[in-house]
Amino acid sequence: MKLTLESLKGAGAFTGRPIEKEITWKQGEQELTATVYVRPLGYYTATSDLLASVGKQEGVAGRIAASICDEDGKPVFTPADITGEADPERGPLDGALTIALLVAISEVNNLGKTTSSAPKTSSGAN
Secondary structure, eight states: OOOOHHHHHHTTOSOOSOEEEEEEEEETTEEEEEEEEEOOSSHHHHHHHHHHHTTSSOHHHHHHHHHEEOTTSOBSOOHHHHHTTTOTTTOSOOHHHHHHHHHHHHHHHTTTOOOOOOOOOOOSOO
């Protein structure tokens, strides 16, 4: 394959539109439900992961900030919003909400899915 925008588009190498997910989490005694949009893993996530690997950003916060967006694909959070650094008075994102967002990201990207092992073959020897 010759590497062109058209050949990459044909191969599905672009992530496309965000995927709508419904999340539910407990905030104290109250159960809350929200609609979020998850950007499939791609450029923004790779950039965030790279920044985390060199200590420029917190990994989990970066993954959430790179993945959770509005319906047009624009980020909802910055990593600092999630860690609480953007507004120390507000503080970091709630733990249960953080987990719900990570689960939605995982579901959209099929993370944690194991592939089946290689099929067993017969050597033909008896």
